[in-house]
Amino acid sequence: MDSREFRRRGKEMVDYIADYLDGIEGRPVYPDVEPGYLRPLIPATAPQEPETYEDIIKDIEKIIMPGAASPACTELETVMMDWLGKMLELPEAFLAGRAGEGGGVIQGSASEATLVALLAARTKVIRQLQAASPEFTQAAIMEKLVAYTSDQAHSSVERAGLIGGIKLKAVPSDGNFSMRASALQEALERDKAAGLIPFFVVATLGTTSCCSFDNLLEVGPICNQEGVWLHIDAAYAGSAFICPEFRYLLNGVEFADSFNFNPHKWLLVNFDCSAMWVKRRTDLTGAFNMDPVYLKHSHQDSGFITDYRHWQIPLGRRFRSLKMWFVFRMYGVKGLQAYIRKHVELSHEFESLVRQDPRFEICTEVILGLVCFRLKGSNELNETLLQRINSAKKIHLVPCRLRDKFVLRFAVCARTVESAHVQLAWEHISDLASSVLRAERE
Amino acid sequence: MDSREFRRRGKEMVDYIADYLDGIEGRPVYPDVEPGYLRPLIPATAPQEPETYEDIIKDIEKIIMPGAASPACTELETVMMDWLGKMLELPEAFLAGRAGEGGGVIQGSASEATLVALLAARTKVIRQLQAASPEFTQAAIMEKLVAYTSDQAHSSVERAGLIGGIKLKAVPSDGNFSMRASALQEALERDKAAGLIPFFVVATLGTTSCCSFDNLLEVGPICNQEGVWLHIDAAYAGSAFICPEFRYLLNGVEFADSFNFNPHKWLLVNFDCSAMWVKRRTDLTGAFNMDPVYLKHSHQDSGFITDYRHWQIPLGRRFRSLKMWFVFRMYGVKGLQAYIRKHVELSHEFESLVRQDPRFEICTEVILGLVCFRLKGSNELNETLLQRINSAKKIHLVPCRLRDKFVLRFAVCARTVESAHVQLAWEHISDLASSVLRAERE
Numbered sequence: 001m002d003s004r005e006f007r008r009r010g011k012e013m014v015d016y017i018a019d020y021l022d023g024i025e026g027r028p029v030y031p032d033v034e035p036g037y038l039r040p041l042i043p044a045t046a047p048q049e050p051e052t053y054e055d056i057i058k059d060i061e062k063i064i065m066p067g068a069a070s071p072a073c074t075e076l077e078t079v080m081m082d083w084l085g086k087m088l089e090l091p092e093a094f095l096a097g098r099a100g101e102g103g104g105v106i107q108g109s110a111s112e113a114t115l116v117a118l119l120a121a122r123t124k125v126i127r128q129l130q131a132a133s134p135e136f137t138q139a140a141i142m143e144k145l146v147a148y149t150s151d152q153a154h155s156s157v158e159r160a161g162l163i164g165g166i167k168l169k170a171v172p173s174d175g176n177f178s179m180r181a182s183a184l185q186e187a188l189e190r191d192k193a194a195g196l197i198p199f200f201v202v203a204t205l206g207t208t209s210c211c212s213f214d215n216l217l218e219v220g221p222i223c224n225q226e227g228v229w230l231h232i233d234a235a236y237a238g239s240a241f242i243c244p245e246f247r248y249l250l251n252g253v254e255f256a257d258s259f260n261f262n263p264h265k266w267l268l269v270n271f272d273c274s275a276m277w278v279k280r281r282t283d284l285t286g287a288f289n290m291d292p293v294y295l296k297h298s299h300q301d302s303g304f305i306t307d308y309r310h311w312q313i314p315l316g317r318r319f320r321s322l323k324m325w326f327v328f329r330m331y332g333v334k335g336l337q338a339y340i341r342k343h344v345e346l347s348h349e350f351e352s353l354v355r356q357d358p359r360f361e362i363c364t365e366v367i368l369g370l371v372c373f374r375l376k377g378s379n380e381l382n383e384t385l386l387q388r389i390n391s392a393k394k395i396h397l398v399p400c401r402l403r404d405k406f407v408l409r410f411a412v413c414a415r416t417v418e419s420a421h422v423q424l425a426w427e428h429i430s431d432l433a434s435s436v437l438r439a440e441r442e
Numbered sequence: 443m444d445s446r447e448f449r450r451r452g453k454e455m456v457d458y459i460a461d462y463l464d465g466i467e468g469r470p471v472y473p474d475v476e477p478g479y480l481r482p483l484i485p486a487t488a489p490q491e492p493e494t495y496e497d498i499i500k501d502i503e504k505i506i507m508p509g510a511a512s513p514a515c516t517e518l519e520t521v522m523m524d525w526l527g528k529m530l531e532l533p534e535a536f537l538a539g540r541a542g543e544g545g546g547v548i549q550g551s552a553s554e555a556t557l558v559a560l561l562a563a564r565t566k567v568i569r570q571l572q573a574a575s576p577e578f579t580q581a582a583i584m585e586k587l588v589a590y591t592s593d594q595a596h597s598s599v600e601r602a603g604l605i606g607g608i609k610l611k612a613v614p615s616d617g618n619f620s621m622r623a624s625a626l627q628e629a630l631e632r633d634k635a636a637g638l639i640p641f642f643v644v645a646t647l648g649t650t651s652c653c654s655f656d657n658l659l660e661v662g663p664i665c666n667q668e669g670v671w672l673h674i675d676a677a678y679a680g681s682a683f684i685c686p687e688f689r690y691l692l693n694g695v696e697f698a699d700s701f702n703f704n705p706h707k708w709l710l711v712n713f714d715c716s717a718m719w720v721k722r723r724t725d726l727t728g729a730f731n732m733d734p735v736y737l738k739h740s741h742q743d744s745g746f747i748t749d750y751r752h753w754q755i756p757l758g759r760r761f762r763s764l765k766m767w768f769v770f771r772m773y774g775v776k777g778l779q780a781y782i783r784k785h786v787e788l789s790h791e792f793e794s795l796v797r798q799d800p801r802f803e804i805c806t807e808v809i810l811g812l813v814c815f816r817l818k819g820s821n822e823l824n825e826t827l828l829q830r831i832n833s834a835k836k837i838h839l840v841p842c843r844l845r846d847k848f849v850l851r852f853a854v855c856a857r858t859v860e861s862a863h864v865q866l867a868w869e870h871i872s873d874l875a876s877s878v879l880r881a882e883r884e
Binding site for chain 2: 003006007010011013014015017018021022024028029030032108109110111112115119122137138139140142143156162163164165271272287313314315316318390393394395396416
């Protein structure tokens with residue numbers, strides 16, 4: 001949608017809202033639909049080609065308004081999460097479908113998804129152990145529980161461990177910053193020998209620092225074998241898996257119990273929208289289910305409906321699946337794939353500019369939209385360069401530390417980025433590098 | 443703002459956004475302001491009288507845009523939470539000001555606020571006990587920790603206990619559904635005698651079921667004396683405290699460590715916006731602080747700025763304080779007070795209609811916008827009446843159970859509600875009651 005259409009459609013939407021409020025007393029106070037009404041009204045998969053805005057907005061009045069906020073908000077979310085799951089070719093077990101045991105939910109952030117998964121895994125293991133040995137107290141079990149993640153994982157994983165009140169251990173990653181079988185197995189064996197109880201592993205696809213990938217095909221089978229919950233955090237990289245050529249990066253997801261990525265990061269859905277799937281929804285609902293009278297409703301026990309309040313930390317929910325519905329239909333799967341591909345191409349364009357300059361080095365393989373690079377030389381030199389880049393305020397880079405190296409990160413992520421921006425950015429970095437290196441020699 | 447002005451301003455806003463995106467390359471990539479830039483540009487308190495939309499929107503370009511998303515998003519939130527705190531006459535200790543130790547943060551829901559408070563309290567007591575007895579493990583302490591809330595508290599409190607992995611006990615409320623000193627003291631003494639460690643109390647102001655109020659002036663001093671964290675959940679009722687005549691309901695807040703209510707419930711701020719204050723911000727930041735390189739910034743250690751990511755469960759944040767800024771200025775404090783007063787008057791109007799009908803009884807004192815009422819008679823009779831009311835879909839009521847009684851709840855909460863709506867609703871309820879009673883006699 002270009003600026004001209006945005007102005008037109010935006011103003012139509014303002015009128016739509018005003019008309020809605022002006023005429024609200026003519027609408028029923030409670031929807032006149034049965035649970036499950038929405039799925040048959042909507043295709044089973046996202047469209048490949050873009051649809052027109054007109055077609056989408058017509059469906060709002062036709063499909064959403066009769067279902068009001070509830071159950072439309074819940075049911076559209078379930079169907080959109082199925083659409084997105086299919087776009088990623090997630091195993092069937094993660095989809096809700098009409099009678100699936102799994103399904104998806106929109107969380108606010110990957111941090112919340114990790115926490116929810118950890119809490120569900122914690123409840124599950126406590127119940128299992130108490131069923132086997134009723135004399136085991138919750139606290140006695142929690143004292144022995146251990147979760148694992150790579151030393152490259154996002155800080156939110158450690159934070160989830162802190163909140164959940166359980167030990168979290170960092171598994172050393174390999175030379176490519178990837179968690180591998182041997183390191184994980186070693187950690188598990190050592191802890192089991194010490195009487196601890198491994199229960200939860202978070203694997204990362206596309207780490208924050210350098211977009212490295214844990215080895216799911218190695219790590220997954222170990223988790224399954226040990227009866228340990230495997231959660232996958234693909235917050236950034238997940239969007240790329242809608243492209244067949246990047247789908248291999250998700251191989252091994254079939255071993256996972258839960259999987260999460262953020263469409264608000266790289267799939268054109270506005271913040272916030274973090275997509276989380278589980279194989280067994282009862283793992284979540286069993287962990288959090290509380291049913292006071294004022295939250296009861298007549299469909300409670302039908303087994304046919306989804307109560308997302310049991311799937312998340314907050315009670316209240318926003319209608320975030322509308323954003324997904326609009327974006328998936330306005331772009332079509334092909335449009336979204338083209339968007340991802342363009343970003344990856346631009347990051348490779350930047351990579352090749354860096355590689356052509358012998359003063360610089362590329363620090364990790366460029367797989368998606370992130371390029372980790374640095375001046376050959378000391379950390380101080382690179383810190384000076386970064387400081388010069390960011391204080392010039394033409395572009396903005398966020399650094400990372402890889403082992404003992406201070407590294408610059410060039411992230412292609414803006415909606416409107418073009419080759420010209422990449423070229424300009426590189427010229428600018430290159431000029432500042434010259435100036436920094438000149439100053440160093442003097 | 444009426445419908446005509448909404449249409450005009452909404453369309454102007456669409457153009458503003460489109461213009462912004464069209465001209466985005468002309469804007470700096472990074473703000474050119476120093477931490478703390480915003481507070482001096484904004485009055486120290488909310489305006490008493492409404493301001494014009496023009497004045498507010500001018501401030502967006504002048505005050506917000508130079509500070510971009512960060513730090514404007516954080517700094518406006520801190521100042522808005524101070525504005526709102528002052529509207530409620532919160533004790534100075536809860537305000538951030540320029541150098542305060544307390545301050546406010548916007549959470550997504552009251553559930554999250556309760557959880558964050560519980561986790562901060564848990565961390566604090568664990569550290570205190572471990573400092574005194576280093577041999578005490580975290581799990582050994584957690585096994586003994588007990589939190590308390592009234593048997594009328596919202597289910598999210600129990601859920602917070604579940605997530606935090608600690609025991610939560612329900613304190614029996616008195617005849618007015620209020621938690622009192624004697625019941626709390628008894629629970630504390632019994633548990634301490636059994637070797638348990640009370641560490642957290644949640645008091646509710648305006649319970650979900652019947653809008654009852656825990657007795658803060660009794661419960662508060664006990665918590666302080668016992669060194670137990672007191673959190674106040676005033677999710678619904680909190681908005682009313684901006685009116686001097688309802689401020690007495692908040693007396694005793696000075697004993698609390700944290701306080702929360704939802705402006706999205708009754709203060710015209712769109713969902714979500716849950717306002718939480720703490721007396722010592724270090725209690726929160728100490729509980730969650732994690733600082734990886736990619737989240738470091740040059741002002742990290744200045745002590746001058748606020749990192750709200752340490753105050754909440756998610757990492758990412760939305761710019762929700764803009765909603766508060768617009769609403770507080772468009773209505774002015776007087777306009778917001780008038781809004782609350784109107785709702786309370788209308789609930790009393792409904793109350794008097796119920797009282798004039800000898801078939802009905804009022805179940806609890808009507809203090810704010812909620813009227814708990816029922817037909818004199820069996821629960822079955824009232825369940826039938828509710829079922830008739832809700833299936834007619836002219837109005838919608840959510841029931842509750844008070845002790846052994848099934849009770850209907852009439853909640854005045856819509857933005858545009860008038861006396862005519864209340865009268866119509868009562869006529870409708872009264873007609874259905876006649877029909878239900880007639881059927882019963884036959």
